[in-house]
Amino acid sequence: AQxxxxxxxxxxxxxxEAVTLDCTYDTSDPSYGLFWYKQxxxxxxxxxxxxxxxxxQNATEGRYSLNFQKARKSANLVISASQLGDSAMYxxxxxxxxxxxxxxxxxxxxxxxxxx
Amino acid sequence: xxxxxxHPSRVICKSGTSVKIECRSLDFQxxxxxxxRQFPKKSLMLMATSNEGSKATYEQGVEKDKFLINHASLTxxxxxxxxxxxxxxxxxxxxxxxxxxxxxxxxxxxxxRLTVT
Numbered sequence: 151a152q153x154x155x156x157x158x159x160x161x162x163x164x165x166x167e168a169v170t171l172d173c174t175y176d177t178s179d180p181s182y183g184l185f186w187y188k189q190x191x192x193x194x195x196x197x198x199x200x201x202x203x204x205x206x207q208n209a210t211e212g213r214y215s216l217n218f219q220k221a222r223k224s225a226n227l228v229i230s231a232s233q234l235g236d237s238a239m240y241x242x243x244x245x246x247x248x249x250x251x252x253x254x255x256x257x258x259x260x261x262x263x264x265x266x
Numbered sequence: 267x268x269x270x271x272x273h274p275s276r277v278i279c280k281s282g283t284s285v286k287i288e289c290r291s292l293d294f295q296x297x298x299x300x301x302x303r304q305f306p307k308k309s310l311m312l313m314a315t316s317n318e319g320s321k322a323t324y325e326q327g328v329e330k331d332k333f334l335i336n337h338a339s340l341t342x343x344x345x346x347x348x349x350x351x352x353x354x355x356x357x358x359x360x361x362x363x364x365x366x367x368x369x370x371x372x373x374x375x376x377x378x379r380l381t382v383t
Binding site: 185187192193194195196197200241253254255256257258259 | 300308309310311312315357359361371372373374375376377379
């Protein structure tokens with residue numbers, strides 16, 4: 151079974167609009183971490199935001215926020231005021247277990263295109 | 267911020283030859299590094315976990331004799347693709363976790379695009 155599911159292969163959004171990228175996860179471990187990474191066409195993986203399973207508040211980093219709904223096992227990424235430079239692949243990932251050097255499991259990714 | 271470098275960024279090799287890819291953490295010591303493989307328009311698939319001073323841990327289905335990993339120091343891990351074949355052509359990305367940071371997100375290298383002819 152997929153541990154991380156991103157159901158939107160592609161998203162097209164008008165510049166300056168907000169966009170939500172979906173991510174659901176599956177784990178029985180009470181301690182886990184959820185990450186979002188951006189991958190532009192250059193291939194580099196850029197860390198955007200992190201949410202720990204015990205965090206009480208939704209994570210925010212500038213224009214990025216994570217809509218963490220623990221009971222529904224979802225961790226959607228919200229990008230406010232989208233910019234042309236936001237066009238890229240976006241990956242949701244999960245680390246199972248407490249913080250440490252655990253491996254990440256990635257979702258299938260969503261290709262976001264921002265139209266001018 | 268933490269930086270991870272990879273070398274080379276692109277390599278083209280002939281079938282049957284071996285290729286070594288280096289992954290370095292530039293401003294922190296990484297006891298653990300990870301090697302991923304990414305096919306075009308696909309997600310990242312973990313190949314192995316590289317542990318400094320010990321043998322790497324390979325994911326199921328990854329041939330350890332074909333993908334040799336060495337983590338000889340706290341800042342360097344290498345992946346050697348032995349006897350490469352065209353089906354090994356892919357984008358290989360390493361990452362490292364900084365134990366000194368609270369969140370410990372993985373910092374990724376820029377990736378190496380391998381083409382086997």
